Amino acid sequence: QVQLVESGGGLVQPGGSLRLSCVASGSFHSVNAMGWYRQAPGKERELVAAITTTGGNTNYADSVKGRFTISRDNAKNTVYLQMNSLKPEDTAVYYCNADGYYRPYGLSPFNQWGQGTQVTVSS
DSSP states (O other): OEEEEEEEEEEEEEOOOOOOOOEEEEOEEEEEEEEEEEEEEEEEOOOEEEETTOOOOEEEETTTTTTTEEEEEGGEEEEEEEOOOOGGGOOOOEEEEEEEEEETTEEEEEEEEEOOOHHHHEE
């Protein structure tokens, strides 16, 4: 079973920065695409940013383009989300998501979510 554990959330003033981390651990063959989602109170969960296996391709929600940067360290099975110029509307629980395989040759795929980390942007 793969587990995703997020960290780095907290309270920050508008204009500030935070860096989220998500580590994948457990017994698995590979972790492929990874992404960050967020869910604000009363709203649906939305994609914030995603990154492919090698990190060669990324995509972002329009609302965070130019402010957030997703990256990964495959040696550490970790994905990061650098968040700059934070706004009150970025306040949400941020969730890590990962696709992968428990076994080689494309066998036993998984899609796993982390437990979430709270980000609050307020003065």
